[in-house]
Amino acid sequence: MSKMLEIGAAIEAGKGKNVQDLIQAAIGEGMKPMDVLQGMIDAMGAVGEKFRTGEIYVPEMLIAARAMKKGLEVLRPLVVGESGATVGKFIVGTVAGDLHDIGKNLVAMMVESQGFDVIDLGVDVKAEKFVEAIKANPDCRVIGISVLLTTTMPAVKDTLSALAAAGVRNQVKVMVGGAPVTQAFVDNIGADGFAADAATAAGKAKELNKRLN
Amino acid sequence: MNSRERVLCTLNHKEPDRIPLDLGSGHCCKFTKYFYVKLLDYFGIKEDNLEICSLPYQVVYASDKVLDLLKGDVRNPRLKPIRPPNPYSKKWEDEESYYARNEWGTLYRMPKQHALYFDLYDTVLKNSESLEEDQKFVWPVPEKFDRNDRKEMEDYRNAGFATMITEVFGNGFLQTGPLVWGFENWLAMLAAEPERCIPFMEKLLEKKIEYYDNIFAVYGGLIDTTAEPDDFGTQRGTFVSPKLIREMMLPLHKKLNAHIKSKQAIKTMLHTCGSVYAILPDIIEAGYDILNPVQIAAANMEPERLKKEFGKDIVFWGGGINTQATLPNGTPQQVRDETKRLIDAFAPGGGFVFSTVHNVQDDVPIENFMAMWETFQDNCKY
Numbered sequence: 051m052s053k054m055l056e057i058g059a060a061i062e063a064g065k066g067k068n069v070q071d072l073i074q075a076a077i078g079e080g081m082k083p084m085d086v087l088q089g090m091i092d093a094m095g096a097v098g099e100k101f102r103t104g105e106i107y108v109p110e111m112l113i114a115a116r117a118m119k120k121g122l123e124v125l126r127p128l129v130v131g132e133s134g135a136t137v138g139k140f141i142v143g144t145v146a147g148d149l150h151d152i153g154k155n156l157v158a159m160m161v162e163s164q165g166f167d168v169i170d171l172g173v174d175v176k177a178e179k180f181v182e183a184i185k186a187n188p189d190c191r192v193i194g195i196s197v198l199l200t201t202t203m204p205a206v207k208d209t210l211s212a213l214a215a216a217g218v219r220n221q222v223k224v225m226v227g228g229a230p231v232t233q234a235f236v237d238n239i240g241a242d243g244f245a246a247d248a249a250t251a252a253g254k255a256k257e258l259n260k261r262l263n
Numbered sequence: 264m265n266s267r268e269r270v271l272c273t274l275n276h277k278e279p280d281r282i283p284l285d286l287g288s289g290h291c292c293k294f295t296k297y298f299y300v301k302l303l304d305y306f307g308i309k310e311d312n313l314e315i316c317s318l319p320y321q322v323v324y325a326s327d328k329v330l331d332l333l334k335g336d337v338r339n340p341r342l343k344p345i346r347p348p349n350p351y352s353k354k355w356e357d358e359e360s361y362y363a364r365n366e367w368g369t370l371y372r373m374p375k376q377h378a379l380y381f382d383l384y385d386t387v388l389k390n391s392e393s394l395e396e397d398q399k400f401v402w403p404v405p406e407k408f409d410r411n412d413r414k415e416m417e418d419y420r421n422a423g424f425a426t427m428i429t430e431v432f433g434n435g436f437l438q439t440g441p442l443v444w445g446f447e448n449w450l451a452m453l454a455a456e457p458e459r460c461i462p463f464m465e466k467l468l469e470k471k472i473e474y475y476d477n478i479f480a481v482y483g484g485l486i487d488t489t490a491e492p493d494d495f496g497t498q499r500g501t502f503v504s505p506k507l508i509r510e511m512m513l514p515l516h517k518k519l520n521a522h523i524k525s526k527q528a529i530k531t532m533l534h535t536c537g538s539v540y541a542i543l544p545d546i547i548e549a550g551y552d553i554l555n556p557v558q559i560a561a562a563n564m565e566p567e568r569l570k571k572e573f574g575k576d577i578v579f580w581g582g583g584i585n586t587q588a589t590l591p592n593g594t595p596q597q598v599r600d601e602t603k604r605l606i607d608a609f610a611p612g613g614g615f616v617f618s619t620v621h622n623v624q625d626d627v628p629i630e631n632f633m634a635m636w637e638t639f640q641d642n643c644k645y
Contacts, residue, residue, distance in 0.1 A: 064451070064454060064455050104500060106504070107500075107501065107502065107503050107504045107507075108450055108497075108502055108503060109450040109451060109453045109454035109503050109504075109507075110454050110504075112447060112450050112451050112454065113451050113454045113455050116451060147377055147378070149372070149374075149378075149380075149382035149384075150382065152446050152447070155447065174374065199379075199380075199624075200586075200587060200588075200591045200592070200624060200626055201379055201591075201624060201625055201626045229497070229498050229587070230587045230588070232588075246498070246499060247499060
């Protein structure tokens with residue numbers, strides 16, 4: 051098995067320590083860090099696809115994403131400054147008043163594993179905090195808002211209004227997700243993207259990121 | 264037919280005089296505190312000292328007066344457990360939030376402003392990386408009950424109501440681990456280190472059996488239904504693979520059901536949110552008589568399909584209105600149309616207790632709730 055295939059298999063199996071060792075061995079054998087990164091992104095893409103089609107479930111995707119994260123800890127310092135080392139930035143948070151983070155964390159992990167630099171604002175994120183984060187990261191093109199409760203859904207619209215009022219709405223594409231969210235809701239409040247699950251969200255973030263490029 | 268006869272009739276898959284109604288009593292058929300206040304206003308009733316029956320969800324024990332006005336058939340007696348000492352349990356507050364650590368060491372937090380729920384905030388074994396470290400966890404002791412505390416339950420039986428015990432020990436076999444390790448850690452352990460999860464779940468079964476035995480020692484003979492929660496479903500499918508549920512959780516549910524039924528003539532309910540179509544035959548096989556809350560808007564949970572494929576084998580307790588969209592955000596007419604459509608789908612042949620899909624939340628307009636209730640009253644006769 052080639053080193054890259056081994057790294058991919060270790061990611062899928064959720065073996066974080068193995069992933070780190072294999073990356074170091076691959077670099078030692080002369081593989082370019084950027085090629086390793088691309089191989090890992092492809093491997094996580096395949097994991098995401100298996101999740102999307104129902105072949106695997108949250109636990110399997112979660113351990114793969116955690117192993118990917120371990121691998122990135124080793125690889126990131128080696129690719130800093132290389133063009134294409136990150137696809138772009140992704141600011142994410144659970145909307146004001148809502149303290150739920152399981153779905154948001156999964157989305158953050160899957161988006162990160164597709165090469166994004168993720169800025170996670172946590173839960174109960176007030177609109178001003180999104181505004182500040184966008185202003186502090188003018189190169190960020192996509193943000194994600196998570197919402198679980200029907201009672202906090204109105205706060206998503208309020209957040210969009212606050213982005214517009216602060217003059218940063220056109221700087222970013224906004225994707226929204228969470229159990230009660232539908233495409234119709236997203237269209238209705240004037241957000242830009244919806245994904246029904248974390249793997250699809252990662253693809254959506256890439257797509258929206260490209261659209262603004 | 265009194266309420267209890269009506270409920271038992273439908274639980275035996277026969278048509279009673281009318282569809283039984285559970286609003287405000289059964290597991291996840293309750294009212295959140297602020298919705299309950301709206302309901303009290305609507306009825307012009309004043310009640311002080313609302314009794315919270317679930318801290319995280321902030322749902323209340325509705326009073327008999329309100330349940331009578333709604334013509335509810337089910338009662339949820341307030342068990343008064345004798346709480347054993349526990350090293351974790353604690354409540355406190357700071358300027359911004361209320362905090363509560365339960366007997367599982369789970370820390371919940373509710374912000375003081377505009378918050379409706381206590382949400383899981385921290386767990387005691389979140390940094391544990393081995394079975395050895397896991398064993399530092401101090402298990403809660405199942406509560407005992409006071410023999411003198413049978414009166415409320417006896418009164419309900421004498422008044423002809425069906426009773427449901429909704430207080431459970433911990434949570435389900437899939438769902439108690441997150442209280443101790445945190446959600447992500449537990450799910451990752453299930454996939455990568457099941458050898459840490461299995462002993463925990465097996466011990467949970469022992470403790471649950473002890474808990475039910477304690478309940479039966481006091482309330483035996485007066486309980487019609489019990490509810491066990493284990494949320495297997497998400498909006499689009501199961502949280503973990505059906506294979507994992509079949510191999511790791513449902514055999515434990517099956518043993519628990521067998522124990523309960525060997526002791527008491529009780530119909531058992533499984534509460535699981537989300538899309539559980541793929542494992543419904545296995546849930547039935549595990550000995551459950553009732554499914555709640557029947558989340559009809561989740562994938563593959565169309566009412567007609569559920570009724571046709573499983574209606575003879577399991578009772579649908581819930582499924583009366585979509586609480587993620589129609590009840591909070593629809594118009595009263597949309598609420599009426601959906602309520603009627605769901606009654607038509609679920610009611611034929613019995614095996615249906617009408618309730619909302621989950622607790623009624625703060626954002627539900629009273630007009631919508633009453634539109635649902637009136638539609639039920641107009642269409643509940645067999």
